[in-house]
Amino acid sequence: MEIRAEILLIIAGAALVTVIPRVLPLMLLSRIELPEWANRWLNYVPIAVMSALIAQELLIHDGQLTGWSLSGNLELLAALPTFWIAVKTRSLLGTVIAGMISIMLLRYFF
Template identity: 60%
Template sequence: MEIRWIILIIILGSALVTFIPRVLPLMLLSQLELPKWLIRWLKNVPVAVMAALLAQELLLSDSHFSLTENYLKLLAAIPAFIVAFLTKSLLGTVVIGVLFMMMLRFVS
């Protein structure tokens, strides 16, 4: 099997581009003492990102707000949200969401 140098360079470049944004901030921030208000604020970032992703998936259809076109997703999200709130289990939330979506598609 022949090794093409351009493929190797692309793989190494991709690894470097992925490595730098993950490791460089970690190395720089590990040397700094962050203020408590910034740490509290940063703890909310994952929740905000997840809320934005879910809102986009559940409420938008072809870049337009639509509850009627996404009603199955919204109905399946209700038990998934309840399970997420009560159990804090990612696996349980995903399983319940998938099962309810499957059931709703089967019934409708």
């Protein structure tokens, strides 16, 4: 198998484009002290990103906003017991297992 120079450059470029946005902010932010308000604000970023990803998956079906309609929205139905397990147990493994079992049972019966 021969590796052409163009393919090697594409792979190197893709690696560079992937590494720069991850390493550059880490290098810059590790050298400076952020104000307290910025640290508090940054603490909410992971929660906001996860909420956006989950809301998109649960509330948009076939490119249309379904809202909170439970009819035909198996993912939203499966999210209800999953969310309850997450709040009660605070266990990531328990939450993932509850979600997998919920969606599996809903897809099997509906």
